[in-house]
Amino acid sequence: MSAINIDHLSFGYTTDTLAIDDLTLTINEGEYTVLIGPNGSGKSTLAKLFIGLLEPRNGTIAVFDQQLRYDTVDAIRSKIGIVFQNPDNQFIGSTVEDDIAFGLENREIDPSQMQSIIMDYASRVGMIDYLKTEPTRLSGGQKQRVAIAGVMAMQPKIMVFDEATSMLDPKGRYEITTLMHDLKSNTDMTIISITHDMEEIAAADRCIVLKDGHLFYDGKPQPLLDDPSKMAAASLQIPFAMRMRELLHQQGIDTLSHTMEGMVDELCRLHSVM
Ligand SMILES: Nc1ncnc2c1ncn2[C@@H]1O[C@H](COP(=O)(O)OP(=O)(O)OP(=O)(O)O)[C@@H](O)[C@H]1O
Ligand SMILES: [Mg+2]
Numbered sequence: 001m002s003a004i005n006i007d008h009l010s011f012g013y014t015t016d017t018l019a020i021d022d023l024t025l026t027i028n029e030g031e032y033t034v035l036i037g038p039n040g041s042g043k044s045t046l047a048k049l050f051i052g053l054l055e056p057r058n059g060t061i062a063v064f065d066q067q068l069r070y071d072t073v074d075a076i077r078s079k080i081g082i083v084f085q086n087p088d089n090q091f092i093g094s095t096v097e098d099d100i101a102f103g104l105e106n107r108e109i110d111p112s113q114m115q116s117i118i119m120d121y122a123s124r125v126g127m128i129d130y131l132k133t134e135p136t137r138l139s140g141g142q143k144q145r146v147a148i149a150g151v152m153a154m155q156p157k158i159m160v161f162d163e164a165t166s167m168l169d170p171k172g173r174y175e176i177t178t179l180m181h182d183l184k185s186n187t188d189m190t191i192i193s194i195t196h197d198m199e200e201i202a203a204a205d206r207c208i209v210l211k212d213g214h215l216f217y218d219g220k221p222q223p224l225l226d227d228p229s230k231m232a233a234a235s236l237q238i239p240f241a242m243r244m245r246e247l248l249h250q251q252g253i254d255t256l257s258h259t260m261e262g263m264v265d266e267l268c269r270l271h272s273v274m
Pocket of ligand 2: 043044045085162
């Protein structure tokens, strides 16, 4: 089943420009999709269009086959949880606990279960010791953790993360992306993650690249990561291991592995038979 279906979608902030330019694509239920592309390519704009924060100029958006319109926007928003690029815009509650609770109240969760859900998700993102803290007193990375917990706790059918781990340290980023993958594997949740993190991109089911509001690439991540000219055209930095593989290829050495460890093993074996 399609989770989100967009058809010939266009949107512009001004009359003479288009931030999203005639985009047609379908996101399938249960997929982990990374949405990538250079700064200003339209990723956040597309995320805002999904939940009806912006109104299309042309084309349509359907969420689980329901067309996004004025009279369906509330029903559609109850199915999509979004963590915005700037976590400061996300807080409503006066404490971390109130903030997570606010979202749950909107979803009409049984009040007797509320506390255990809040504790569960706050601990999953490593913020259990901050439940009574004012969100304004948190660091950028801590705010991102709380925003992620608040949205995950609502258990929406679709989750959109707009660079939601950009301020986390490498260990924190690994923990949170593992949590996202676990959520996807254990539920039928659909995940759309806007990211510049190469490891997250490589591990995704599907990769959609936007460029100047157009669809530039749609497919598995590996063929994109293996194509230096496409990577450069999409302003993406080629991972170190990929660059090394390309340089070896130019020297007439073709390796099978895509990781540095695998390539080193292959080169050692090659050296020992020479
Ligand atoms: N509120 C706004 N008013 C006017 N123009 C905007 C606004 N927000 C974004 N834009 C323009 O729309 C285009 C797409 O912006 P968008 O924020 O969707 O890009 P993005 O791909 O999310 O970039 P980034 O990687 O920097 O987050 C850009 O050219 C940007 O200048
Ligand atoms: Mg953005």
